[in-house]
Amino acid sequence: MTYRYVALARYCDGLPVEDDFAIHEGPVPVPGDGQFRARHIWNSVDPGTRSRLSGSDTYAAAQTLGKPMDGFSVGVIEESKHPDWPEGTQIFFAGGWRTHSILNGKGFIGKVQEAGLPLSTWIGVLGVPGLTAWFGTREIGRFREGDRVLISSAAGPVGATAGQLARAWGASRVVGIAGTAEKCAWLTEEAGFDAAINYKAVDDLDAAIAENMPEGVDLLFDNVGNRMIDRVLPRMRYKGRICVSGQVADYSVAPAERDGIRNTMPFITHQVNMQGLVVFTFAKGFAEALTGMAKMIHAGQLKLKEERFEGLDAMPSAFCGLFRGENFGRRVVRVGDET
Numbered sequence: 001m002t003y004r005y006v007a008l009a010r011y012c013d014g015l016p017v018e019d020d021f022a023i024h025e026g027p028v029p030v031p032g033d034g035q036f037r038a039r040h041i042w043n044s045v046d047p048g049t050r051s052r053l054s055g056s057d058t059y060a061a062a063q064t065l066g067k068p069m070d071g072f073s074v075g076v077i078e079e080s081k082h083p084d085w086p087e088g089t090q091i092f093f094a095g096g097w098r099t100h101s102i103l104n105g106k107g108f109i110g111k112v113q114e115a116g117l118p119l120s121t122w123i124g125v126l127g128v129p130g131l132t133a134w135f136g137t138r139e140i141g142r143f144r145e146g147d148r149v150l151i152s153s154a155a156g157p158v159g160a161t162a163g164q165l166a167r168a169w170g171a172s173r174v175v176g177i178a179g180t181a182e183k184c185a186w187l188t189e190e191a192g193f194d195a196a197i198n199y200k201a202v203d204d205l206d207a208a209i210a211e212n213m214p215e216g217v218d219l220l221f222d223n224v225g226n227r228m229i230d231r232v233l234p235r236m237r238y239k240g241r242i243c244v245s246g247q248v249a250d251y252s253v254a255p256a257e258r259d260g261i262r263n264t265m266p267f268i269t270h271q272v273n274m275q276g277l278v279v280f281t282f283a284k285g286f287a288e289a290l291t292g293m294a295k296m297i298h299a300g301q302l303k304l305k306e307e308r309f310e311g312l313d314a315m316p317s318a319f320c321g322l323f324r325g326e327n328f329g330r331r332v333v334r335v336g337d338e339t
């Protein structure tokens with residue numbers, strides 16, 4: 001048995017590339033008192049990670065060169081010196097791009113409870129993407145029944161879940177923006193969106209948004225960044241809300257070179273509210289949200305596409321592809337046996 005992990009080999013400049021990462025090996029770590037070792041089964045790759053790869057801190061500290069990349073994982077406890085976390089327990093946790101983790105039960109961690117769902121669901125709809133969608137829509141977006149909801153990067157795990165939650169909670173219109181015809185077809189045919197705009201295929205995205213949101217936007221759930229927010233601001237309705245969930249178009253751009261937000265007048269004229277989301281601030285509500293979303297999955301109200309990769313070595317390319325629009329749904333990487 002060998003411990004393997006992916007580390008950042010150098011700080012990223014622009015879009016991340018596979019050579020920014022390196023694979024390392026070492027002895028399998030041994031838990032001390034009050035600790036346990038998890039064997040990872042599934043790891044995720046998350047676009048927000050990019051914000052920590054340029055060497056500067058965000059709300060989370062910059063990724064350290066040579067150390068295992070942070071991320072989310074599902075695994076099983078294989079050695080424990082902690083009474084509450086016995087061997088054999090399946091868990092989801094802030095694990096990372098590695099094959100084993102030493103944990104103490106604190107931070108983002110939970111026991112897999114819902115039977116009958118693939119284990120990888122716990123880093124998908126029932127993981128950080130689903131929680132981001134839930135709290136971004138409900139708490140930051142202050143969702144109200146009848147809302148007209150617009151979502152960017154709508155075919156990604158966060159966007160697709162946010163749209164389906166808004167649909168289930170009584171939105172009057174849900175429109176997604178995504179980068180391929182296939183993604184747009186899935187949004188309308190499978191995920192229950194009213195319409196989807198392929199932003200790479202339309203000549204005039206502003207006009208396409210106006211056409212598809214004829215009565216304006218009550219809630220913009222933005223995963224993309226400043227330029228998207230700026231173009232949607234003039235379409236915001238009175239007391240509209242913008243949830244700043246992510247900035248996937250901006251993470252790889254130096255702050256001084258990012259687009260600005262100029263259409264600020266609706267903040268006054270329409271009393272629009274824009275607020276950023278840090279999903280972990282809602283940790284107290286995670287259990288309730290997970291129970292709610294598990295029920296919706298079983299009821300067929302919540303669907304998520306998943307792309308599966310094999311082996312730890314696949315993690316850098318799975319991650320870099322997120323910024324080329326290659327992923328269609330949640331990217332998960334199998335790094336260990338499920339049995």
Ligand SMILES: NC(=O)c1ccc[n+]([C@@H]2O[C@H](COP(=O)([O-])OP(=O)(O)OC[C@H]3O[C@@H](n4cnc5c(N)ncnc54)[C@H](OP(=O)(O)O)[C@@H]3O)[C@@H](O)[C@H]2O)c1
Nearest residue numbers: 048153156157158178179223246247248249277278279325
């Ligand atoms: N605030 C929080 O607490 C929190 C927590 C977790 C995640 N997030 C954020 O939620 C957002 C969505 O995450 P996710 O996991 O669901 O990933 P995701 O939306 O699947 O992100 C990858 C997708 O982003 C789109 N994209 C990539 N580069 C782009 C560009 N330059 N312009 C426009 N779109 C681009 C591509 O889709 P297209 O083909 O459609 O272009 C790509 O497939 C991310 O920004 C993430 O950081 C926030």
